Amino acid sequence: MGRRVTLKDVAAEAGVSMTAVSQALNGRPARMTEATRERIIEVATRMNYVPNQMARGLVTSQSMLLALLIPDIENLFFASLAKAIEDVCGSDGYSLIVANSDDSRETERGLLRTLEARGVDGILLIPARESMEDCTQLREDVERLNCPVVLADRLTGDQWCDAVGADHYQGGRMAARLLVEAGHRRVACVAGDERPGDVKVRFAGFVDELAEHGITLEPELNVSGRYRFLGGYDAADGIIDAGATAVFCCNDLMAMGFLSRMRERGLRAPDDCSVVGYDNIAGRFGMPELTTVDQNVPALAEACHAAIVSRIGAGGRKGKPWLESPKRELVTPRLVEGGTVGALAL
Template identity: 30%
Template sequence: MPKKSKVTITDIARRVNMTTITVSRALTKPELVKKETLDRILEVARELNYVPNAFARNLKGSKSRLIGIITASLDNPFYSEMIKAISRAAKKRNYSIMLFDTDGSPELENKAMETMLSYQVDGIILSVVSDYDEYHPQYLEQLIHANIPVVQVDRRLSGAPFPGVYLDNLASGYKGGRYVLEQGHRHILALAGPEQSNISKQRLEGLKQALAECKEPTRLEVLYGDYTMQPAFENATAYFKQHKQSPDAVFGLNILITLGALKALRKLGNKRHNPAVFSIDEAPYADIFDFNIPCVHHDTYQMGHSAINMLLDRIENPGFEGSDIIIEGDLRASV
């Protein structure tokens, strides 16, 4: 499929039968243009999916040499190694990166995408704020029409035609469940992300599969929150205050959730509540303090390296579509 050329002000000028000077003035200094003229130009610009080029005056070639990265939360250590891998690989290929942290906000994600499109980045690595099936951001159609190579990471945007690099979340939940059972634990409290999140669903499904294979009776309780520390801390605190009987193990579905649970246990300081703790994703630098949490480890550096290489291949070879890459985690009983 041939790559569509980017829409320019010349294309708009032809459609509205006006000069490029008038169109340029309408797009850059709208106060100098009659309302009827401005409305007509903006209407056609939207129809053609025109994206203003913030670098147009400075570019010597047809490429900006910019890679855009949108991530849902830089607070999560999961992303640090991934971004390091992307940055290093981009530098080697003479690309710079433009990084946006949306802090879990759809509005900030939309603004970040608008900014990247206005700078006409050569490609985008996208980790969306939500992997709900119902999440359909308003920029998606424009992004598709802009014909900019995109690679998704970690969270899959439902309905998006872009390839991505993802974790085998079902396998991670299953491996963690098998390990916890092998330690003799039968009553498990799982602290999860949002109930509608496909990552939560897949990790819990893997955990449930492991429990279903156990020949002895098991009990699973699930507390939903999000993928940050504070909700996990609050949920775990409330749970342990309300229950005299402690579960055998607390199973955190990501590292921030696990840390929130540990914070709750430490604050309560009650020997009655002394469950084993298991995490999907490992706590960075925990070994320095001789504090080890058994976990399923994901190689996020590999994740970033795979994503940037796929993106650069798509940028430099327009006919290359790319396909999904699935990265499997490995069990680390002693980190």
């Protein structure tokens, strides 16, 4: 294996000082001609120079490492968000460590300590469901950390830490508005369960929008789908037999299960029942026709990265501003009309 090319090597080859090389490669203002700057960049590229982040960290007190703690790496939404955040981090010179808590409170707690010990500059945290049910321990764990933390996607009710997520309340309202404007009055909902979280917020937005149009979600048309494909599948018969003309499934997995049962009964959307999902992952399962609410993952990833980077270095001053003056940003979802919603025939 060849010797690693150093900053000194690039400087010698380009005939400039090491300071000039550092300034040129980091885009800093410097007293040099544009031709000199271009020559330095050309030499560094030709010599395959790779900055030594450990050495840089000794100078800047930054590791250029960020961490993303997610509840379930097999969940397609979390996987998509992780990839999008990694892409944004990479374009800004950061590397991203992705850790999986398995939706376990204890695993999450251990990983928070481990990631801080690894010297990450900041942590993006999607809390485990157990942590969402009682935020007391989560808050205590985050307050003990000495690096910035931004809660992502799953946001707690109290604004005690920097947080970035999709505006799920507005997403639920979007779904209801689409169905109401299509003329549907007997509308059903396949929700998740009673645990706090994003789906509960989506459900609240959906119900509130219906209420503004004088529509009440009847108890027999409000069914738990347990966030799973089989939950939507199992809910379909009761909803269809109760005469609902449209249904909002609070994630795409439940919507796909609902559509699968419809097909088995010889029914189709939107002719027999309009169906709206949430998350926009159905296309990966061969169902690009599903009308769904997209959480706008690219915008969410950009907002998460910007939030954590803005706090890096702030811990060197007195206090922890991500806790003492927390900011919250909500990204507006997008409606994707795929063809499973139609106007109600009168």
